[in-house]
Amino acid sequence: MIQKLSAWFEERMGWKPIWTALALRNIPKVNWLYTLGSATLLVTVNQILTGILLTIYYVPSPQDAYNSVAFITNEITAGWLIRGLHHWGASAMVVLAGLHMLRVVFHGAYKFPREITWFTGLGLLAVTMAFGFTGYLLPWDQKAYWATTVGTRMLEVTPVIGDWLLRIARGGEELSAVTLTRFYGTHVWVLPSVLLLLLGIHLFLVVRVGISAPPTPKETDEKPKVWFE
Amino acid sequence: MSTPRPDQENPEIVAGQRVLGVVPGKPPGGDRKVLSEQEPVMVWPHLLVRHGVAALVVIAVVLVLAIFFDAPLREIANPTLTPNPEKAPWYFAALQELLSMFHPLVAGVLVPGAIVLGLFALPYVDRTSTIEPRFRKVAVATFTIFMVVWIVLTVIGFAFRGPNWGWVWPWQEWYGEL
Numbered sequence: 001m002i003q004k005l006s007a008w009f010e011e012r013m014g015w016k017p018i019w020t021a022l023a024l025r026n027i028p029k030v031n032w033l034y035t036l037g038s039a040t041l042l043v044t045v046n047q048i049l050t051g052i053l054l055t056i057y058y059v060p061s062p063q064d065a066y067n068s069v070a071f072i073t074n075e076i077t078a079g080w081l082i083r084g085l086h087h088w089g090a091s092a093m094v095v096l097a098g099l100h101m102l103r104v105v106f107h108g109a110y111k112f113p114r115e116i117t118w119f120t121g122l123g124l125l126a127v128t129m130a131f132g133f134t135g136y137l138l139p140w141d142q143k144a145y146w147a148t149t150v151g152t153r154m155l156e157v158t159p160v161i162g163d164w165l166l167r168i169a170r171g172g173e174e175l176s177a178v179t180l181t182r183f184y185g186t187h188v189w190v191l192p193s194v195l196l197l198l199l200g201i202h203l204f205l206v207v208r209v210g211i212s213a214p215p216t217p218k219e220t221d222e223k224p225k226v227w228f229e
Numbered sequence: 230m231s232t233p234r235p236d237q238e239n240p241e242i243v244a245g246q247r248v249l250g251v252v253p254g255k256p257p258g259g260d261r262k263v264l265s266e267q268e269p270v271m272v273w274p275h276l277l278v279r280h281g282v283a284a285l286v287v288i289a290v291v292l293v294l295a296i297f298f299d300a301p302l303r304e305i306a307n308p309t310l311t312p313n314p315e316k317a318p319w320y321f322a323a324l325q326e327l328l329s330m331f332h333p334l335v336a337g338v339l340v341p342g343a344i345v346l347g348l349f350a351l352p353y354v355d356r357t358s359t360i361e362p363r364f365r366k367v368a369v370a371t372f373t374i375f376m377v378v379w380i381v382l383t384v385i386g387f388a389f390r391g392p393n394w395g396w397v398w399p400w401q402e403w404y405g406e407l
Contacts, residue, residue: 023277028269046288083300086300087407092290111352147318150317157337
């Protein structure tokens with residue numbers, strides 16, 4: 001049955017070479033630490049799906065934002081669960097991306113020829129933080145409002161352009177309806193676009209260049225040349 | 230005689246690997262010749278099965294958290310009522326803690342700037358010809374120290390700070406916000 005179905009699709013889509021190229025590749029023997037990247041990706045998918053569902057009821061204006069989030073939480077079937085998944089998924093995404101970066105650093109996986117994978121990975125980490133920061137404001141409750149006040153105030157310390165950055169982020173001197181729509185637009189349009197672009201390059205390179213091997217002690221114990229000696 | 234690996238006898242797989250095979254070039258550091266040294270494995274099933282298991286674990290953890298701990302929703306934002314302490318999201322807690330300790334120029338500009346620059350420069354700073362951590366002691370030690378400091382600052386800023394950013398013991402008063 002499955003074979004028939006796969007043959008039916010193969011005749012119409014010719015997907016087998018793609019599967020072959022993606023999945024029937026040789027890679028070095030790897031361990032569980034190599035799943036941190038895909039785990040981050042999975043949480044990202046969770047954020048996209050639950051995020052799309054949340055936008056159906058969410059309204060980005062100061063009075064309605066709070067009420068719509070309360071409505072999602074209290075009235076809509078499983079709305080509390082969708083919101084919970086999005087809320088906890090956000091923290092999980094930051095944590096998993098951080099752990100993924102740790103693995104890459106300790107394994108030296110950022111070295112040639114994987115520099116671009118590393119740079120796009122850093123970009124993705126920054127995007128993740130920006131997602132968290134802009135999403136934090138959207139419920140427009142006390143916690144959201146004041147955390148964003150504190151967060152945007154940090155921009156002000158930048159020399160020369162600090163004031164300018166602060167006004168760009170807030171859309172004025174203080175947090176207002178403009179800040180909320182700015183954060184919302186950034187959260188649901190700008191950042192996802194950047195995310196998908198960087199993620200596309202990142203994943204393409206993971207396949208194209210291949211993953212690095214876990215560092216294993218060589219049989220000869222000869223010490224390689226190191227730059228700091 | 231050892232049996233040939235499946236990829237060696239199947240011309241389709243060989244062709245597929247040529248399409249998405251590694252790009253040419255000579256590594257000054259880094260590693261690309263590993264396949265000949267180690268016993269290689271196939272992405273399917275070796276890695277994909279692990280991805281699947283890890284995915285299930287992550288889904289389970291996030292689902293359990295979402296079911297048992299509701300996403301918080303406080304009272305509606307009130308610009309005239311400043312809470313004490315004002316806390317940034319937890320992943321900025323380290324930065325906020327730094328800002329409370331040092332001049333804003335140091336904590337808000339120099340340190341974050343150095344972190345970003347350092348991370349981007351990493352492939353060019355750590356130019357050892359090996360990926361083994363024991364031969365990359367400077368890179369590994371620097372990063373470990375940075376991570377430990379960052380985690381400690383995050384925990385302090387998140388759980389150990391109360392009104393006026395004063396020290397509180399989290400088991401006595403809790404001000405952490407997720």
